[in-house]
Amino acid sequence: MAGLTIRNLSKVFGEFEALKNVSITVNSGEFLAVLGPSGCGKTTLLRMIAGFENVNAGEIDIAGQLVSQPGKEVPPNERRIGIVFQNYALWPHMTVAENIGYSLRVAKVEASEAKRRVDEALALVNLDGMGDRAPANLSGGQRQRVALARCLVAEPKLVLFDEPLANLDVHLRASMEDEFAAFHERTGTTIVYITHDQAEAMALADRIAVMDHGVLMQLDTPETIYHRPANEMVASFISQGMVMPVTVNSKEADGHCDATLLGQPIRLSCSAGDGPRQGAKVCCRAEHVRVAEPDGEGIDGYIKRVVYQGGAARIEFVPDAEKETSIQFDQPDPQPFVTGDRARIQLTGGWLIPAQSAA
Secondary structure, X not given: OEEEEEEEEEEEEOOEEEEEEEEEEEEOOOEXXXXXXXXXXXXXXXXXXXXXXXOOEEEEEEOOEEEEEXXXXXXXXXXXXXXXXXXXOOOOOOOHHHHHHHHHHHOOOOHHHHHHHHHHHHHHOOOOOXXXXXXXXXXXXXXXXXXXXXXXXXXXXXXXXXXXXXXXXXXXXXXXXXXXXXXXXXXXXXXXXXXXXXXXXXXXXXXXXXXXXXXXXXXXXXXXXXXXXOOHHHHHHHHHOXXXXXXXXXOOEOOEEEEEEOOEEEEEEOOOOOOOEEEEEEEEOHHHEEEOOOOOOOEEEEEEEEEEOOOEEEEEEEEOOOOOOOEEEEEEOOOOOOOOOXXXXXXXXXXXXXXXXXX
């Protein structure tokens, strides 16, 4: 049984279409990240799954139960979902244990059973023995774990994360990513994780849904999203992919096509059945770029910018043949370039964006 099924979901606010015919199936026990730029519709999607917004069209099922369709909305408190917010939403006048057990108290769960479940939730998030503390006496990471435990204690069918690491310092984010991954492994709970942070999505998710302007652009594994983006939006959005015009010269064979890029021959990865065409687009990543030997073949241009990043520099290169194009690559210390230098590079590969999606 699917943990969550979204069918042809649409949402309109006045004349603004926040979601447009979105369909996603999340398998039971799967960790799905929903990723996209600001305004892409990911928060609206979360609010509709939670029952905070009514649907204009489409349906939502949670663990086989229809919870949303036009004219029928199961109240949020009856959906058996847990939500972890980015601002924790803890009551400061309650102890950690009281915060975690609040939903059980409202549901009039017997005291000994409630204590058992609170203690189990504390153990699951590695906060044993901290039940009597006030939230103000915890670190940001610990408060986030309290919020997670509060959601778990109600034994939800589905857990929604609303950009939970956005308010944490950088050094805490990595440790909390480990916590979330360990929690998912221990509990097997179905998770929908809303984020704008690509590194979080790549590190945590079984699959990623990339959205833009209310439309689902691609739903795939992190590896496929990175190496085989479905269209230009996904290609350029994920890891700052470089999208460039290319001429395809041969039909696909063994997953590759021969092409011409910036006047140079190149062999590209491509989808089955792709073939010769003008006006195609290729997605190249920084790892596809290398500095050419002074007397070797390559693409000539100049260094527009050098950004030191600690141990390496991000180099921005502009080819003579295409002044509007920027090609970025990394060079470890000690790197030889300064802004304005002439240089020659080679492109070693890339992904040919499918014809039906490239326009």
